[in-house]
Amino acid sequence: IVHGAKRVPQDAVSDQCPEPDGFFADAEQCDKYYQCSDGHITEKLCPDGMVFNDYSTEYEKCDLPFNIDCSARSKLQSPQPSEHCPRKHGYFAHETHNVCDKFYFCVDGKYNMITCPDGLVYNENAGICSWPDEAKRNGCSSEEVFQFQCPKVDEAVAATHPRYADPEDCQYFYVCINGDTPRRNGCKLGQVFDDQSKKCDWARNVPECADWYKGRLTDVQLAELENPPTPRPRATKVSKRKHQRPRAGDDILV
Template identity: 30%
Template sequence: MFALIKTMCHPKEFFKPGFRRMTGSKMILLWVVLLLFSAMCKADEGDDVDPCDEASFECPKPNGNFADPCECRRFFICNSYVPTKILCPARLLWDDRKKECTYANEAECGPVEVEEIDEEKEKIEEAPKCDPELCQLPYCLCSKNGDDPPMDPESIPQFILLMIDGAVNTNNFDYYESLLNNTDQAEEKRLKATFFIQNEYCNYYMVERLYTEGHEIALSSVTGENLQRANVSVWRNEFSSLRDILVKFSNVSPEDILGVRAPRLKPGYNEQYQALIEEGFIWDSSVSTLALDPPVWPYTLDYKIPHDCRVKSCPTKSFPGLWELPLNSHFVGDDTGGQCPFVDQCVFSFQSSDDVFGWLKEDFLRHYETNRSPYLLSLHTNWFLTKSQDEGLHKFVDWARTQDDVFFVTATEFLLWLTDENLGQGSKTSYKTPPLLTERKLSCNTPNSCELPHTESNGVESLRYMKTCRDCPQVYPWLKDLGEQN
């Protein structure tokens, strides 16, 4: 009897010698009974699967964010049906309707039924190819290959957009101040930079100093995480939270926070750009190109992106009036140093400061001597940690300032020039820096030093430090939380 029961739940036992000696009719009867009991055994085995075991979670769709059926704080990011567990920050729960982490009294725990995507509608909504007759400045700019300038290059000033990514703190502030030293410089030759701020480990007093000195403050993210596959709500939460933090703790006017760059330079498909529209931003600089000669010009996203994207998550729909300032990959003719959207990603290990200066100059001249597209000089703090690179950049800046038709401007200053109704009426040497949109005055000389509790995404309690002219918050500022909660 034991052998029979064992066979019923483990059919392979049927093929052992003892069972093969049965007669034909008995064999058939036993086989029917065996199949019935085998099905029952499988059903019993299925009953043993714990639906709350995260290993048992199955993605309802190939891509997207989906609620954990048993834990409201937990959700899963699905990529090609492969789930990755994510926890909402402390005190927040996952709202499966809005697809974002929010407060407990606002959260609709899931799972919420997934709506079917109308693939035909998605296809129809793809951005059309450029139509130069319909796309006209100041509201629209496009070209077939992206490299056509808006007017004769001989009359275009050469703009350099120095762009620095990451938190501002004691590890890098002195480097920035040294590079951006504008002492004894005429107004039109003052060095301006655009900073893409990340919240973690940021000194908000130093950000305020940069802001009051005339530099542009733009957004990266609060968490610094890869948001490439995040939905619109997640993108909006990151951008709106960081904007609120900068307004409160760095006294940056919200009217001056106009642009963003995706963390890790990984655009978030159409979702990121829909979030930018909904949050009222003017420009983005998250798209990078392959090595192109001539380089591409900035464009609005009314039409299809005119070049191949280095990271394959660029927007495909139309977002009228939203400006894209693409990062043309840096390179030189003999490929020394490699090709890189951020200059600190290229390799200068064995080169002197003169070599680095020469490399930057050759890369720059590809813009200057062709279509005069703005030269986006994007980098991180680690560029300055190598002495030859730091000194080479200073030499390049000093040389560029001697050129009467080269100007260092912020991203928004460039767009103000490009969309001016008098565009093309002046000479390439007659550019004048526009006045600041808002009055900027440092709100204190001695900031408050804050030691603040912070709950990591994995639930671990830690401490964070920040400086601000404002009163210290109760906890470290984070998503949807300016630190004012108990």
């Protein structure tokens, strides 16, 4: 999708097309590009918030900024902001710097707020949800998001990415990457983290968390999670069609 196209006088730019036909990026502005047709050049702009994808001169494509390297042509058109949308199109972090797990998806200046899965934050450089240590956002470090610090360990233990129980939630635990960067993980429903074995186990097997699901799951539900019922085999339907003798003139296969 493009807009803002304008025809540049032919006598002024006829020698500026690198090739007679194709789409070419502007040397300085990442959301500006040119269409050349039989040597005639037309200047174009991507929609606000998008930039020109210069991977191929055969295709006219505007893309999201985190998919394109704009370091050599960093200029952009003036923004057209609206509520929660710094530009008309794109993905944008929440305005409050320490609200790390929410971001906005904007299309034509209209926003939709998205929440990352538990334990992840919005990564402005990639346009996706990722671990806090990968996103590297101010106010959204692993320690700030999880309120947990990995215990100091020697290099041998650190290399194993040690695990520690979440002190507030039996179902969750922290994996300390290289011994110092926490990432929050969870056990499946019905299980808790055993801080002795460093593995997930059924709640009844971990004394300090045996009652963790009390009031949320019944004993019957917990038993079914641990030993799911075997599905009954489907009954085979017997055909009720009557066998008929071949009639005279019918072909008989042998």
